[in-house]
Amino acid sequence: MSDAYEAELVVDRRDAAADGVLALTLRHPLGEQLPQWEPGAHIDVVLGPGLERQYSLCGDPADRTAWRIAVLREPAGRGGSAHVHEQLGQGDKVRVRGPRNHFTLRPAPRYRFIAGGIGITPILPMLAAAEAQGVEWTLLYGGRTRESMAFTEELRRYGDRVTVAPQDETGLLDLASVLDGVPEGTLVYCCGPGPLLDAVEERCPAGLLHVERFTPKEQPASENTEFEVELAQTGTTVTVAPDVSVLDAVRASGVEVLFSCTEGTCGTCETDVLDGTPDHRDSVLTDEEREAGETMMICVSRCRGKKLVLDL
Template structure:
């Protein structure tokens, strides 16, 4: 898998909300950045062990800059603390991508639901839906009004956007947007796990598209050992109990792109040539899992004794 990778300059740091920092990134020589579409994210390599994924939330037509927004998480693993506390305007950060597992599919109508920092991939989707002449609404929740990013930009859309801070209105009224959804409507949702779980419980899978920042809780089978043949490398490795396919492949000297190691970012997605994957990621749709054409090798395993991967 090929991917753009470069050191970009932090052009601007701006507060997007309480605890949310917006960063604008540009190429140091002014070179145009790769094309992206709403729903895409990039990997930001902040340092050893500090590689994080952030949704692009600017204007896809602007090839000069990329914008991301980072929520400060006091109980996080260090990435957000580094961005908020150490990264300054003029600093350089290495980035990789973009990738998109949350693409906006064409539809005459949309229902968008965002919770907290989950507004970031949704924001450019609204502009795209507007430009396409589609009907759409957004239900956007957060802890407090002050903690909700980009509300000033959303003001331009008028009453199609419902801002619902929890301390003012309570939990999001999902029934107001998910009950009696007209035919042909697609639902896009991004936010914390409990919100996504509640939306998934109400919405048929074929209509719903979600992006998770944390792995989805799911029942899995035993981590039995199996073999993986690497078709391009000519190697066969044994994936032992408790060892990921990713770790086994890398231990065999085959380098692959990876990032989150949690099955949420899609960086390690690999083509499956033979065998049946035991999908344990939070990226693929039910249809993609059933097809079994790709798998996230950082978490997923095998439903039999052998897989053949395009590695």
């Protein structure tokens, strides 16, 4: 699966959203409209050779003239955030792809939103959408300190539906206050650090929770076996060795496919499965999508049999 839109956009604004968080407003250099997107979507930002990152869109989906992203400075990161904070200035151009959405806001009579740190970014437009729909919702938003939590000023307009809970003031988030006794029909949306998502998953009934992870979820230990992948568009069959990913095997055969994180978190390499049963090892697909087996992330997932047929 691929996205048709790819373009160089210009950095129109750089704003400090919080301590260590930089908000960038991106526009087309010729003033062209940008593709439509829905809350939960993210874009791929190509910062340089081998330096590509995914950032959630956190602006107004109705504004086709600009995309806003927010980037947390991560001193122990792999270089992407440092590049944005130190080298990407106002007026500079940056190549983007997308948008892509694996965190779609599904219709519901009420929502419980939980965000940790920079995980507020995909949640922010969801709040505006829920508000526009006139449904019941609340947000529990945690972070290390109040100063490190982005967009708190924007959240003030929602009043007491938003609970801002910095850890240095209130301790760990009180998940029980949000998740215990959730009324039927409520959907829970959560984004943030892995430990927060794990804690929410432990408390939240299956089917109600939707999460987006910035880092891979720990997968059960499993043995890699050799299998074949037939590329339906070319008729080529490639062998995937135990120590090789489907992505690498496909690319080695001469077929170019989009990919980015190679960790199973971004969804860039999502590929349609025409036959066979994938062994899903990503952190993107829902349980229902895994059960359906219609797509897979070929950077990490494998095969539960001897052969897969992919739409490549």
